[in-house]
Amino acid sequence: xxxxxxxxxxxxxxxxxxxxxxxxxxxxxxxxxxxxxxxxxxxxxxxxxxxxxxxxxxxxxxxxxxxxxxxxxxxxxxxxxxxxxxxxxxxxxxxxxxxxxxxxxxxxxxxxxxxxxxxxxxxxxxxxxxxxxxxxxxxxxxxxxxxxxxxxxxxxxxxxxxxxxxxxxxxxxxxxxxxxxxxxxxxxxx
Amino acid sequence: xxxxxxxxxxxxxxxxxxxxxxxxxxxxxxxxxxxxxxxxxxxxxxxxxxxxxxxxxxxxxxxxxxxxxxxxxxxxxxxxxxxxxxxxxxxxxxxxxxxxxxxxxxxxxxxxxxxxxxxxxxxxxxxxxxxxxxxxxxxxxxxxxxxxxxxxxxxxxxxxxxxxxxxxxxxxxxxxxxxxxxxxxxxxxxxxxxxxxxxxxxxxxxxxxxxxxxxxxxxxxxxxxxxxxxxxxxxxxxxxxxxxxxxxxxxxxxxxxxxxxxxxxxxxxxxxxxxxxxxxxxxxxxxxxxxxxxxxxxxxxxxxxxxxxxxxxxxxxxxxxxxxxxxxxxxxxxxxxxxxxxxxxxxxxxxxxxxxxxxxxxxxxxxxxxxxxxxxxxxxxxxxxxxxxxxxxxxxxxxxxxxxxxxxxxxxxxxxxxxxxxxxxxxxxxxxxxxxxxxxxxxxxxxxxx
Numbered sequence: 330x331x332x333x334x335x336x337x338x339x340x341x342x343x344x345x346x347x348x349x350x351x352x353x354x355x356x357x358x359x360x361x362x363x364x365x366x367x368x369x370x371x372x373x374x375x376x377x378x379x380x381x382x383x384x385x386x387x388x389x390x391x392x393x394x395x396x397x398x399x400x401x402x403x404x405x406x407x408x409x410x411x412x413x414x415x416x417x418x419x420x421x422x423x424x425x426x427x428x429x430x431x432x433x434x435x436x437x438x439x440x441x442x443x444x445x446x447x448x449x450x451x452x453x454x455x456x457x458x459x460x461x462x463x464x465x466x467x468x469x470x471x472x473x474x475x476x477x478x479x480x481x482x483x484x485x486x487x488x489x490x491x492x493x494x495x496x497x498x499x500x501x502x503x504x505x506x507x508x509x510x511x512x513x514x515x516x517x518x519x
Numbered sequence: 520x521x522x523x524x525x526x527x528x529x530x531x532x533x534x535x536x537x538x539x540x541x542x543x544x545x546x547x548x549x550x551x552x553x554x555x556x557x558x559x560x561x562x563x564x565x566x567x568x569x570x571x572x573x574x575x576x577x578x579x580x581x582x583x584x585x586x587x588x589x590x591x592x593x594x595x596x597x598x599x600x601x602x603x604x605x606x607x608x609x610x611x612x613x614x615x616x617x618x619x620x621x622x623x624x625x626x627x628x629x630x631x632x633x634x635x636x637x638x639x640x641x642x643x644x645x646x647x648x649x650x651x652x653x654x655x656x657x658x659x660x661x662x663x664x665x666x667x668x669x670x671x672x673x674x675x676x677x678x679x680x681x682x683x684x685x686x687x688x689x690x691x692x693x694x695x696x697x698x699x700x701x702x703x704x705x706x707x708x709x710x711x712x713x714x715x716x717x718x719x720x721x722x723x724x725x726x727x728x729x730x731x732x733x734x735x736x737x738x739x740x741x742x743x744x745x746x747x748x749x750x751x752x753x754x755x756x757x758x759x760x761x762x763x764x765x766x767x768x769x770x771x772x773x774x775x776x777x778x779x780x781x782x783x784x785x786x787x788x789x790x791x792x793x794x795x796x797x798x799x800x801x802x803x804x805x806x807x808x809x810x811x812x813x814x815x816x817x818x819x820x821x822x823x824x825x826x827x828x829x830x831x832x833x834x835x836x837x838x839x840x841x842x843x844x845x846x847x848x849x850x851x852x853x854x855x856x857x858x859x860x861x862x863x864x865x866x867x868x869x870x871x872x873x874x875x876x877x878x879x880x881x882x883x884x885x886x887x888x889x890x891x892x893x894x895x896x897x898x899x900x901x902x903x904x905x906x907x908x909x910x911x912x913x914x915x916x917x918x919x920x921x922x923x924x925x926x927x928x929x930x931x932x933x934x935x936x937x938x939x940x941x942x943x944x945x946x947x948x949x950x951x952x953x954x955x956x957x958x959x960x961x962x963x964x965x966x967x968x969x
Contacts, residue, residue: 330688330689330690330691332726354729355727355729356727359739359742360726360727360739426712450714451714451715451717452712452713452714452715453712453713453714453715454712455712458715482725482726482727484690484693484726486688486690486691486694489690489694491690491693491694492715493720493725493726493727494717495725495727501721502721503719503721504719504720504721504723504725505717505718505719505720506717506718506719506720506725507715507716507717507718508694508697509706509715510706511706512706
């Protein structure tokens with residue numbers, strides 16, 4: 330039973346001051362085992378804050394990140410699932426499912442987590458699942474001014490994943506749930 | 520002020536344990552358990568006390584044929600015997616006791632009084648007997664044999680129910696809910712492209728919920744307890760392979776013990792888990808798990824849980840900090856022990872508490888709360904526990920009696936020692952002949968009734 334927090338596109342301090350207080354009150358240390366961040370934090374303070382929630386932090390580079398050392402993409406294995414991480418500004422058209430599916434096949438992962446559009450989406454295609462946790466601070470994006478803060482918490486338990494989506498809509502935290510599973514660990518043939 | 524004279528019988532050399540550096544004849548005639556004798560041969564000190572058979576040997580009218588009189592000064596007590604340095608695995612006396620016990624156990628309705636008196640002199644170590652007797656003494660099994668199977672079934676299913684209810688992870692609970700509602704889980708990598716549909720669950724449970732009724736919230740709150748239990752179980756008896764070997768058997772034993780302690784902690788929010796409970800569980804679980812009867816051994820976890828609860832129920836108040844100073848708390852038990860020592864041996868009491876200022880709390884706390892599991896070797900403890908559990912008035916009375924006997928047995932050294940040496944002695948109690956210890960404790964107790 331592994332809890333993985335996926336969030337990104339915070340754009341602190343340029344476009345937002347901080348995470349919404351209601352989100353911060355929920356994100357207490359000790360509950361979450363991994364954090365995967367799609368990028369655009371942008372500053373070190375946010376990096377440190379995320380580290381206090383969970384020491385196992387994975388970040389990829391967004392175009393506004395001040396730390397240039399983050400990688401462009403990252404893959405990690407949690408339980409039976411392979412996760413891929415990429416900010417998404419590299420994938421054109423932005424947010425397009427076909428292009429993201431291509432990236433997913435390239436990285437060879439079951440779950441691809443990307444951001445950049447500041448809009449929560451969860452798609453399924455032949456190669457796996459693509460999740461976009463949106464913007465955790467509700468920062469505006471190049472295509473959208475009106476953004477609801479959102480992030481995603483995945484509960485990976487064996488071959489099953491439950492995705493909890495936390496959105497701040499009209500000042501209230503709304504929680505959604507998505508379940509999916511894998512049939513078996515398929516060892517990919519070389 | 521007139522000093523109370525030390526009673527005559529106390530002054531006999533029978534009671535004292537001179538510390539001989541050289542190993543003397545292996546004295547534990549009644550400790551015929553081979554692991555115990557192997558351990559005792561490794562011990563540095565050996566007792567030279569002659570073994571006197573316990574007073575009420577109704578079962579053994581036959582003296583051991585291999586008995587030889589001991590070359591000891593104080594050998595005027597009739598009926599004494601000793602064994603040669605390599606004791607036979609079981610003497611005639613053991614056989615008869617075992618036969619008597621087995622006879623008692625195979626009756627349709629077991630006479631609990633008889634069983635208790637048999638058990639108070641230590642049970643034989645042959646497989647299976649101790650497990651059944653402990654279950655009877657702790658009230659887990661009723662005296663009527665015919666009711667056993669139904670009782671066991673009911674209790675074991677109850678434990679399973681507890682486990683399902685309390686030990687399931689929140690993830691598992693969520694999935695059961697989903698399945699019960701008949702939702703179709705999405706399959707990864709199958710079929711068409713689509714947006715994954717979401718269901719709104721703001722008012723239901725989710726991992727970051729901080730609501731009191733939230734399964735996740737209670738799970739995170741229990742994590743600290745779980746970690747503590749985990750640490751303690753891993754440290755239990757590192758010298759005994761049953762608990763701490765690298766094998767999967769030992770690991771499963773540790774898992775079972777963790778489950779038992781966690782279920783107990785969750786069911787008893789008042790005392791939760793306190794360090795030391797693992798030591799009390801260890802002998803119980805060990806005995807049940809090593810039962811040669813397949814059925815008992817496989818259900819050892821459930822049986823041990825109920826017996827553990829039963830045993831602890833007499834001592835619950837010792838684990839609650841608020842009750843420390845109350846009439847039922849640990850302090851009062853320690854005071855009682857102190858009074859008991861004073862009653863039997865004023866000189867020793869005076870020397871300990873007043874002259875050398877050895878506060879009984881320093882040593883008796885561990886003796887009492889852990890039921891002497893830390894003072895003797897594991898297998899010796901099993902024998903002591905036989906006596907403790909067989910007490911019809913509850914284990915506490917016997918426990919205090921045995922603690923008093925422990926003090927009396929080393930009185931020579933205590934009286935000769937100062938604070939430091941007494942503390943050292945009492946906190947690392949020297950290895951003793953357990954049957955002798957129990958005999959002394961019994962004798963003290965019977966003296967009290969005079």
